[in-house]
Amino acid sequence: MTAHELAETAQALVAEGKGILAADESGGTIEKRFDSIGVESTEENRRAYRELLFTTPGANEFISGVILYDETLRQVAAGGEHPFPLLLADQGIIPGIKVDTGAKALAGAPGEKITEGLDGLRERCAEYYALGARFAKWRAVITIGDGMPSAYCIDANAHALARYAAIAQEAGLVPIVEPEVMMDGDHGIERCAEATEAALNALYRELHAQRVMLEGSLLKPNMVLPGAGHATPASVAEVAEATVAVLRRCVPAAVPGIVFLSGGQSDTVATAHLNAMNAMDTAQPWQLSFSYGRALQAPTLEAWAGKAENATAAKDALYRRARLNGAARYGRYSAEMEREAAA
Ligand code: 13P
Numbered sequence: 096m097t098a099h100e101l102a103e104t105a106q107a108l109v110a111e112g113k114g115i116l117a118a119d120e121s122g123g124t125i126e127k128r129f130d131s132i133g134v135e136s137t138e139e140n141r142r143a144y145r146e147l148l149f150t151t152p153g154a155n156e157f158i159s160g161v162i163l164y165d166e167t168l169r170q171v172a173a174g175g176e177h178p179f180p181l182l183l184a185d186q187g188i189i190p191g192i193k194v195d196t197g198a199k200a201l202a203g204a205p206g207e208k209i210t211e212g213l214d215g216l217r218e219r220c221a222e223y224y225a226l227g228a229r230f231a232k233w234r235a236v237i238t239i240g241d242g243m244p245s246a247y248c249i250d251a252n253a254h255a256l257a258r259y260a261a262i263a264q265e266a267g268l269v270p271i272v273e274p275e276v277m278m279d280g281d282h283g284i285e286r287c288a289e290a291t292e293a294a295l296n297a298l299y300r301e302l303h304a305q306r307v308m309l310e311g312s313l314l315k316p317n318m319v320l321p322g323a324g325h326a327t328p329a330s331v332a333e334v335a336e337a338t339v340a341v342l343r344r345c346v347p348a349a350v351p352g353i354v355f356l357s358g359g360q361s362d363t364v365a366t367a368h369l370n371a372m373n374a375m376d377t378a379q380p381w382q383l384s385f386s387y388g389r390a391l392q393a394p395t396l397e398a399w400a401g402k403a404e405n406a407t408a409a410k411d412a413l414y415r416r417a418r419l420n421g422a423a424r425y426g427r428y429s430a431e432m433e434r435e436a437a438a
Contacts, residue, residue, distance in 0.1 A: 101311025104229050104269045109352030112421045113159035114385035118148055119193035134401035142170045149182055151410040157421035160189035162232050168192055180227030191230040192223045198236040207248040208236040213258055220266035230269035233259040237276045237294050244290050249297045257301035264311055273315035274298055278359050280322035284329050288319045288337050295345035309349040315386050317358050318368055335371035348380035357390030362416055363433055365390035366423050374426030384424055391416050
């Protein structure tokens with residue numbers, strides 16, 4: 096794998112009008128999602144649900160890549176002939192893999208987390224590449240609270256993200272680096288901006304120190320938002336402006352794209368925020384795109400409800416959200432499109 100190939104994959108993931116579907120929920124997270132629709136989280140139910148997502152007709156018009164979980168990367172579509180990574184690649188969708196093993200308590204920092212998964216990562220990345228993955232994801236969790244985030248938490252997570260990114264590139268996988276500043280709390284938008292700026296500055300310092308090739312990487316950040324419990328919500332324009340301002344300060348132009356997480360925003364709000372950023376007059380050095388989990392899947396999960404006979408309606412719901420986010424990639428989304436698309 097050459098540097099050129101890594102850069103090509105990174106660019107393909109943020110191709111015009113397209114973004115990423117995050118379908119890499121760990122065992123615990125998918126169980127929570129299934130609980131919300133009253134479906135038991137068995138291996139077969141997880142497989143059937145992921146197959147539904149990956150066989151949505153036309154999704155490849157707007158979806159460039161899908162992030163998978165270890166179990167899903169090894170699963171096969173009904174009929175037994177198409178392993179999921181090949182099923183996706185056949186549609187021109189790039190398969191990716193979540194490679195961290197989760198956020199655990201950070202020693203000496205009550206309430207803060209460090210993401211684990213570096214042990215054995217080189218070998219796992221080699222196996223994932225052989226199974227068809229061409230990009231990877233590692234998520235760090237940064238919490239805002241009393242005395243948080245600490246510089247210790249930010250630095251420890253930035254160091255781990257860079258160690259992961261260097262190993263992923265060596266194995267031919269484009270690393271998506273995800274330092275997620277959580278929405279939990281009643282803080283205002285300024286505190287989220289400060290924490291995001293600190294996390295991104297530390298991250299790019301470490302990526303540089305650890306010789307990561309930025310052209311072959313992508314950033315998956317949170318948007319700059321007030322805490323979920325904050326008294327007054329921010330307008331769409333405020334969020335877009337605050338987010339772009341922080342990113343312009345911190346993210347080098349060599350990075351081909353920024354693919355936002357949705358992080359608990361509703362599906363329509365996540366689309367509106369992305370749209371507002373892409374509709375700004377200022378040209379940005381990187382593509383501004385999406386790598387949504389909940390904001391793409393929520394209506395699909397609801398429509399499916401665990402019943403095979405709802406598969407078509409569930410696929411329609413995914414196609415529709417993907418199309419609306421595809422429009423937001425150009426700044427061409429509007430609230431009326433929600434009504435049209437629902438009709
Ligand atoms: P959400 O869009 O649901 O936040 O998930 C994206 C993701 O991959 C978080 O790691």
